[in-house]
Amino acid sequence: MKTINEKIRWGVLGAANIAQKSVIPAAQKSRQLEITAIASRSEEKAQEAAEFLGIKNYYGSYEALLQDPDIDALYIPLPNHLHAQWAIAAMEAGKHVLCEKPIALSLEEIDAIIRTRDKTGMKIGEAFMVKSHPQWEAAVKLKNEGVLGTLTGGQGSFTYYNDNPQNVRNMYNKGGGGLWDIGVYPVFTSRLFFGEEPESVCAIVESDPQFGIDRLASAILKFPSGQFSFICGTQTNSYQHIRFFGTKGTLEIPMPFNPSPTEKATILLSGTKADKQLQTISFDAVDQYTLELEAFSEAIRTGREVPVPLENSRHNTAVILALFRAAEQGKWETV
Incomplete structure (x- = not known):
């Protein structure tokens, strides 16, 4: 668990518009966290996004970002059908996860995410800002x-x-x-x-x-x-x-x-x-x-519940x- 003064280091899994136009610029307004890496399935696209947004590291595959030891948490803005798969993979790689809505397209997928959360002890929540x-x-x-x-x-x-x-x-x-x-x-x-x-x-x-x-x-x-x-x-x-x-x-x-x-x-x-x-x-x-990312980062630092836990997501x-x-x-x- 990080100390109250340490920034939570975030990676972004995908170069979607919502990430580049809304979430990353919002994160960069905060003193409590930092975006340190971004990944895309195209290394060229990842590099372009990183340079445009002033992000230090970029990766040409999602798997490479998951293996970055300097990342505490991942924000996932991928297409809806990929959310559950990569949320599970991220937690299994030891990363906390804030996933765009809908976090899953079936109750079976959400139940699988819940099992992974409980097994790994990682924080995960749905991004209802x-x-x-x-x-x-x-x-x-x-x-x-x-x-x-x-x-x-x-x-x-x-x-x-x-x-x-x-x-x-x-x-x-x-x-x-x-x-x-x-x-x-x-x-x-x-x-x-x-x-x-x-x-x-x-x-x-x-x-x-x-x-x-x-x-x-x-x-x-x-x-x-x-x-x-x-x-x-x-x-x-x-x-x-x-x-x-x-x-x-x-x-x-x-x-x-x-x-x-x-x-x-x-x-x-x-x-x-x-x-x-x-x-x-x-x-x-x-x-x-910004407030959403700060609240989630605070949950990582303090161990408290995330703003929108999976049980809420399951009901939605x-x-x-x-x-x-x-x-x-x-x-x-x-x-």
Whole structure:
């Protein structure tokens, strides 16, 4: 276990866009950790990324990075179908792992990852960066304090437009599609906000005739204490929003999933005061990827639990799988 003053040394397994454009620049803002190596299956691509981002070491294979003795933890932004395989390999090589969502595409894969975690003693978690943003911490606190009264329901949306056949998100056999890519966020945050697990779900899914992936999905999650519905789409104008309803008020988060790291985030409360005026709660601009990496690094240093442990991931994955079953069967499905 490292001392409180030692930086956690990270390697990046793959030169994906999210790593190069969001996560690595966010990591480089922190004094608590450092990105010391990056790997790609193309040494040329790894070198190019390393030079562009100012990373000291690069490798032309994933296996080589796993063998680097100077790496404490790995961030995995690979295509979805490779997450479980390389998360397991990384832990077996003695590395802690922060893996992009979805960490696995089946419960069997997650169970295999859990067994490896328990066997190796390595830290591993799923990269739901929203968990670390102050707006979600505040939203859950407000709910728990009873500001909304009794929570009854919620609605969410997350969409973007991408019809590129070369993009991995449009490749069915690589875990592409809207639910796995962005539907996981309203599922995760509704579970976070309700503080409980949905009992059953229903869904309507529209598939792309060329790609075979789900390009539009509408879902309802039935929680013990209320209902939550959301829409996610990959060939729809970019938009995101979430709101929760209670017996005394409504809470809205205009940018719930990827708020700007350079602008203030806000929560809107309505109906919670006698005069019914809209209240705005603002938060200083933060980079939620920086906070996510710092929280995970702190878990490595102190031995405490990671922000999103595998048991949480298993529940989230079970909901997504139930949504696919519900859409296929045309009926409510138990989670």
